[in-house]
Amino acid sequence: xxxxxxxxxxxxxxxxxxxxxxxxxxxxxxxxxxxxxxxxxxxxxxxxxxxxxxxxxxxxxxxxxxxxxxxxxxxxxxxxxxxxxxxxxxxxxxxxxxxxxxxxxxxxxxxxxxx
Amino acid sequence: xxxxxxxxxxxxxxxxxxxxxxxxxxxxxxxxxxxxxxxxxxxxxxxxxxxxxxxxxxxxxxxxxxxxxxxxxxxxxxxxxxxxxxxxxxxxxxxxxxxxxxxxxxx
Numbered sequence: 001x002x003x004x005x006x007x008x009x010x011x012x013x014x015x016x017x018x019x020x021x022x023x024x025x026x027x028x029x030x031x032x033x034x035x036x037x038x039x040x041x042x043x044x045x046x047x048x049x050x051x052x053x054x055x056x057x058x059x060x061x062x063x064x065x066x067x068x069x070x071x072x073x074x075x076x077x078x079x080x081x082x083x084x085x086x087x088x089x090x091x092x093x094x095x096x097x098x099x100x101x102x103x104x105x106x107x108x109x110x111x112x113x114x115x
Numbered sequence: 116x117x118x119x120x121x122x123x124x125x126x127x128x129x130x131x132x133x134x135x136x137x138x139x140x141x142x143x144x145x146x147x148x149x150x151x152x153x154x155x156x157x158x159x160x161x162x163x164x165x166x167x168x169x170x171x172x173x174x175x176x177x178x179x180x181x182x183x184x185x186x187x188x189x190x191x192x193x194x195x196x197x198x199x200x201x202x203x204x205x206x207x208x209x210x211x212x213x214x215x216x217x218x219x220x221x222x
Contacts, residue, residue, distance in 0.1 A: 004158075035212075043159060043202075043212040056209075091158050100147040100206040101166075106158040 002026040004107035006092050012113045013082055021077045021110045023092030032075045033093040033104065034067065036060070043091065049075065050098065082114045119203045124217040127197075133190040135216050137203030140184040146207035148179060150188045152199040159202065159212070162188065193220045 005024045013019050025032050034046040047057040049067050064080045075094075079086055089109045095102045120138040127133040139148060149164040163170055163177045165186070170177045176189040190197055202215040 033210075037156070039156075042214050043153070045209075045211055089156055099208050100145060101164075103149070103161055103164065104210060105161060106151075108158045109156065111156075 004105055006107040006110050010111040015114055016081050019079045021090050023075045024073050025094030029094035029096050031095045031098050034077045035091040036088045038088045084114050087114045118213050121203055121216045126219050127193045129220050129222050133193040135188040135201050138185045139205045142183050142205050146205045148186050149204045149206050151202045154199040195220050
């Protein structure tokens with residue numbers, strides 16, 4: 001069964017460093033997403049991406065975040081200068097279409113620890 | 116925009132049916148009801164979705180009331196591995212998680 005894969009599964013980084021989280025969405029999907037979950041809190045939407053553009057972003061997704069589809073298979077989330085509060089599980093997701101009726105499938109997550 | 120309302124937690128005996136309710140009284144005509152679950156801190160796992168009709172798949176059944184203001188997810192024979200947080204999401208053009216229901220399956 002096709003699945004969304006994410007790397008790394010866990011990364012520890014020093015405050016102020018840049019981090020890139022990588023995702024391979026399901027191959028025929030066109031819409032890509034990043035969500036995050038701070039420990040003990042709910043899953044929060046960060047950004048959605050389609051046709052090489054951000055289609056929607058939340059207030060959390062500020063200038064320190066960026067997303068990119070560098071090639072035909074990968075989808076990345078970059079955090080430019082990490083802060084302690086960026087420590088969280090980051091989930092990549094993908095779907096065939098954009099709106100309701102198109103199921104969103106999630107990866108297993110990348111656990112980011114900022115020290 | 117009100118999201119969905121679910122009980123914070125529920126218990127279910129192993130082997131029995133788990134019935135998880137969800138209130139989505141503000142649902143609009145084009146919004147589907149989706150159910151996901153999250154085991155520990157793993158990625159949210161898709162379970163089932165529906166618009167108006169009841170749905171069943173290999174994991175669960177979804178019962179949607181005629182007025183579409185509420186639904187129930189049914190796990191027919193709960194196992195210990197079904198212990199998870201279950202999220203009911205109304206999905207139109209936005210997809211947001213609430214706090215879900217923490218289901219504990221008891222041996």
